[in-house]
Amino acid sequence: MRSIKRFSFPALTLLLLLVNACTLDVNTDPNNPSSVTTAQLLTNAQLDIVNSLGSGPPGLSNAANVFAHQVTQRSTNDQYAITGQDFGLTQAWQNLYRAIQNLSVLEQQGTAANQFGYVGIAQIMKAMAFSYMVDVWGDIPFTEANQPDQNPAPKFDKGADIYPQLFTLIDQGIANLAKQSALNPAADDLIYGGNLVRWRKFAKTLKLKLYNQVRLVQDVRTPVTALIAENDFIGPGDGFALRYGTASAPDNRNPAFREEYNITTTGRDNYISPYFHDLLLGTGTWNPLLQGIQDPRIPYYYFNQLSNARPTAQNAVEYRNGNFVSIFFSSQGPNQGFDQSSSQTIVGLYFAGGRYDDGNGVTAAGVSGASARGDGPQRILPYHSYLFIRAELAQAGVTTGNARDFLEQGMNAAFAEVNAAATTASAPALSAAAIKSYVDAVLARFDAAGAEGKLEHIMTQKWISNFGFGLESYNDIRRTGYPRVFDPNNDGLAFTAVNRGFPQSFPLAQTELNLNPKAPAQRVIANDKVFWQK
Numbered sequence: 315m316r317s318i319k320r321f322s323f324p325a326l327t328l329l330l331l332l333v334n335a336c337t338l339d340v341n342t343d344p345n346n347p348s349s350v351t352t353a354q355l356l357t358n359a360q361l362d363i364v365n366s367l368g369s370g371p372p373g374l375s376n377a378a379n380v381f382a383h384q385v386t387q388r389s390t391n392d393q394y395a396i397t398g399q400d401f402g403l404t405q406a407w408q409n410l411y412r413a414i415q416n417l418s419v420l421e422q423q424g425t426a427a428n429q430f431g432y433v434g435i436a437q438i439m440k441a442m443a444f445s446y447m448v449d450v451w452g453d454i455p456f457t458e459a460n461q462p463d464q465n466p467a468p469k470f471d472k473g474a475d476i477y478p479q480l481f482t483l484i485d486q487g488i489a490n491l492a493k494q495s496a497l498n499p500a501a502d503d504l505i506y507g508g509n510l511v512r513w514r515k516f517a518k519t520l521k522l523k524l525y526n527q528v529r530l531v532q533d534v535r536t537p538v539t540a541l542i543a544e545n546d547f548i549g550p551g552d553g554f555a556l557r558y559g560t561a562s563a564p565d566n567r568n569p570a571f572r573e574e575y576n577i578t579t580t581g582r583d584n585y586i587s588p589y590f591h592d593l594l595l596g597t598g599t600w601n602p603l604l605q606g607i608q609d610p611r612i613p614y615y616y617f618n619q620l621s622n623a624r625p626t627a628q629n630a631v632e633y634r635n636g637n638f639v640s641i642f643f644s645s646q647g648p649n650q651g652f653d654q655s656s657s658q659t660i661v662g663l664y665f666a667g668g669r670y671d672d673g674n675g676v677t678a679a680g681v682s683g684a685s686a687r688g689d690g691p692q693r694i695l696p697y698h699s700y701l702f703i704r705a706e707l708a709q710a711g712v713t714t715g716n717a718r719d720f721l722e723q724g725m726n727a728a729f730a731e732v733n734a735a736a737t738t739a740s741a742p743a744l745s746a747a748a749i750k751s752y753v754d755a756v757l758a759r760f761d762a763a764g765a766e767g768k769l770e771h772i773m774t775q776k777w778i779s780n781f782g783f784g785l786e787s788y789n790d791i792r793r794t795g796y797p798r799v800f801d802p803n804n805d806g807l808a809f810t811a812v813n814r815g816f817p818q819s820f821p822l823a824q825t826e827l828n829l830n831p832k833a834p835a836q837r838v839i840a841n842d843k844v845f846w847q848k
Contacts, residue, residue, distance in 0.1 A: 352432045353502035355420040359436070360504045362413035363443050364556040368692040369665070369782055370569020372405035374450060374820070376583075379784030381817055382777065382791060383800045385584040385661075386643045388651070393644055394814040398824035398836055407451075407823035410443055415460040417443075430490045431498035431510055437487030438517045441480040442554075442694075445524055448473040449789050450820040452844045453834065467832045474845035477528060481521060481537075488517050504556055516554050519547045519700050526703050526712075530793065530848040535712055542713060550727065553696035558667065560689045567688030570782070571666040576683040585640040586616045586659045588633045589800035594778065595635070600805055601798055603774060607755045610748040613671035614732050614741070615781055617662040621675025627657040637675065644802040647809040656680030663739055664732050665782025666690045670741035687739055693783055698727035702776035706794075709769050718760060721772050725753045728779035770796045792818060792847055815840030818847065 369375040377400075380391040390396055396403065417436040424432035447454050456476045458468035491510045499508040506512040522541055525534040548554075559566035574582050589600055594612050598605025620627060620637040627634070629652035632641045639658045641650050656678055663670040667690030669681060676685070701724035709717035726749065733743045760771045773796035777787045791799060802810035817839040827833045 350416075350419075352420055352423050352427070352429055352497075353499065355416045355423070356432060356435065356499055357502045357504060359413040359416045359420070359439060360556065362409045362416075363439060364692050364694065365569060366406040366409045366413070367443075367446055367694060367783075367785055368569065369784065370571075370573055370692075371583075372402035372409070373569065374403070374406050374446070375782075375784040376402055377784075377820070378450075378788040379584070379782075380643070381799075382784040382787035383587050383643060384590045384777075384781055384784060384787070386587050386641055387583055387585070388641070389583075393812055394817050394840070396817065396821060396839070398821035398827065403820060404823045404825050407826065410447060411455075411460060414440055414443055418460060428494075428496040429498070430493035430495040431508070432495075434487040434490035434493075434510070435499065435503065435513055437483050437490065438513060438520065441483040441487070442520055444476060444483075445480055445520075445527075446785060448476050449527070449844060449846075450785070451822055452819050452837065452842065455830075467830045469832050470834055472845070477524065477845075480524060484517050484521050488514055491517075505554060512548070512552050515546055515548045515552055516695065518544065519695060520554075522547065522700070523695065523703055526707055527789065527793065528846045529707070529710065529712055531846050538707065538712055548695070548697055548700055550697050550730065553693060553699070553731075555691040555693040555696060557691040558689050560667075560687045562683060562688075567683075568666045568690045568692065570661060570692075571668055571686070571688035571690060572683070574660050574666065575668060575681055575686060575688065582655055582658060582660055584661060585654075586638070586661070587800065588635075588640050588642055591616075591635065591638055591640070591659075593774075600800060603770065603798075604756070604759070607752065607759075609778065610744055610752055611664070611729070611732055611778075613662070613673075614664045614736065614744075615662055616659050617669040617671045617681070618659050618673075619676050619680055620657055621673060624675050624678065628652075628654050629657070631657070642802070642805075642807065642810050643800055644812040645807075645810050650809075661782075663741060664690065664735045665693070667735075667739070670736065670739060689738070690735065690782075693731075693780075694786075696727075696731060696780075698724045698731060698779050699776065699786065701727055702772060702779070705772045706769065706776075709765070709772060717768065717772065718757065721760060721775065722753060722757060724772075724779070725756065725775055728775075729753075731779075769794065770798070773797055791816075792843070818843045 365373055367374055369379055377391045377396050379385045380387055386392060417440045420436040421433050452473050453470045455468035456471040458465035491514050518541060525538050558568040565572060574584060592599045593601050593604055594609040596604055596606050596608040618637040620639060627639055630649045631639055632645060632647050632649040639654055662668045667686060667688045669686045701720050705717045705720035705724060707713045708715040708720060729744055729749045736743045760768055763771060773790055773794055776790065777797045780786050802812050819837055819839055819842050821837050821839055827836060
């Protein structure tokens with residue numbers, strides 16, 4: 315990972331203004347982006363893609379975190395009612411296509427100038443971006459996207475037709491990384507700092523992830539076996555993540571941190587889900603899977619503003635457990651609408667670079683942007699996710715190998731990631747004893763479970779470890795059914811209810827549907843699945 319603070323932010327701010335003035339959707343003229351350097355194109359594309367997938371606005375994980383029941387919000391997401399007119403969704407659509415356009419220009423310029431390192435990275439990142447777009451929207455413009463002169467109204471390609479082309483695109487990227495290059499990226503590469511070996515390892519890990527994504531609808535044993543035989547995947551510290559900075563002027567901190575720690579009168583967006591808290595606490599109220607096993611990551615994952623020294627909440631509370639204050643998903647309770655900006659439990663050190671919960675809380679004014687660093691990285695494909703993928707593939711019989719061993723390695727890698735964040739923030743690290751106690755307890759449950767229960771344990775640990783990147787958990791829930799999500803209609807609470815089905819996909823951006831005569835009808839998100847859902 316590379317910190318954005320290593321890039322020149324006055325130049326970057328100007329650049330963002332310039333590039334943002336170019337393409338806003340797949341039908342807008344690119345306005346001659348070839349005049350922008352390869353370095354500028356790469357940096358902006360990386361920012362656009364990661365921010366569009368991540369947890370801060372306008373990231374797709376902002377809604378997916380709610381659908382994965384790790385946070386709750388006072389918004390339409392709280393009723394599974396996301397629409398194609400939601401600002402975050404339409405912005406993510408536009409920004410992703412702008413990033414893909416810039417990467418296409420980067421391919422062209424890099425090829426012409428023999429800058430094949432840039433070309434390879436551009437192809438790999440395009441494949442990643444398109445894969446997540448298919449995952450959430452199903453059918454999207456692909457073959458005719460970003461061609462305003464030839465195809466001002468691009469057709470929507472089927473997701474099942476796009477995915478095979480992404481494997482080809484990744485392979486092309488890997489091949490270009492291996493070529494002699496006249497110029498390779500360095501600090502302008504915000505992910506790996508120009509380390510092409512790490513890009514190659516990420517590309518092959520991405521391929522494995524995509525094969526796992528489609529394993530329920532096609533036989534992937536042969537390509538997965540060949541890929542694993544190469545043994546060329548990411549290792550500790552090699553995960554795909556963008557590390558933000560700590561500066562507030564200009565502000566280069568994690569977008570989710572800026573949302574939660576820099577408020578005026580609008581309130582904080584995210585509450586930690588009581589369901590998620592209950593499962594981590596080991597209470598077992600709504601999901602008994604980990605009952606009696608308390609997760610030691612709680613004080614790293616979220617921060618209680620209240621404390622024993624300041625126990626009084628700002629208003630009447632809907633849900634409270636000690637100093638943990640929150641609201642329920644899809645609640646109609648009498649206290650659900652009360653402002654708790656200075657009382658509610660908020661996202662913490664991991665994932666947003668917020669505060670570690672030392673139990674002391676804060677004053678009645680609540681936390682501020684000056685109270686923490688804000689440089690938590692947005693993790694897209696960390697090392698522990700790779701290990702959980704290996705565990706799933708082994709458990710499903712797609713590959714050989716011991717699913718239990720991969721599960722154990724995945725949990726330990728996830729704890730190591732938390733301790734790395736603690737070191738950065740000068741917070742106390744998790745002890746080896748605490749980690750071992752938790753891992754051993756989960757493995758004992760895994761050993762006692764049947765085949766389906768073993769899969770549930772793998773997916774639940776992946777879900778917990780991917781806190782802060784709800785898009786991956788949202789994919790896993792739709793693909794495998796795990797982890798089990800909170801059901802407000804069967805939770806024993808009289809004031810929670812939802813009359814919409816779980817979203818099987820996201821609605822298409824309404825702006826695109828309005829402008830493009832070739833666009834399909836708006837998706838019925840409770841019914842319209844993507845192609846890899848069995």
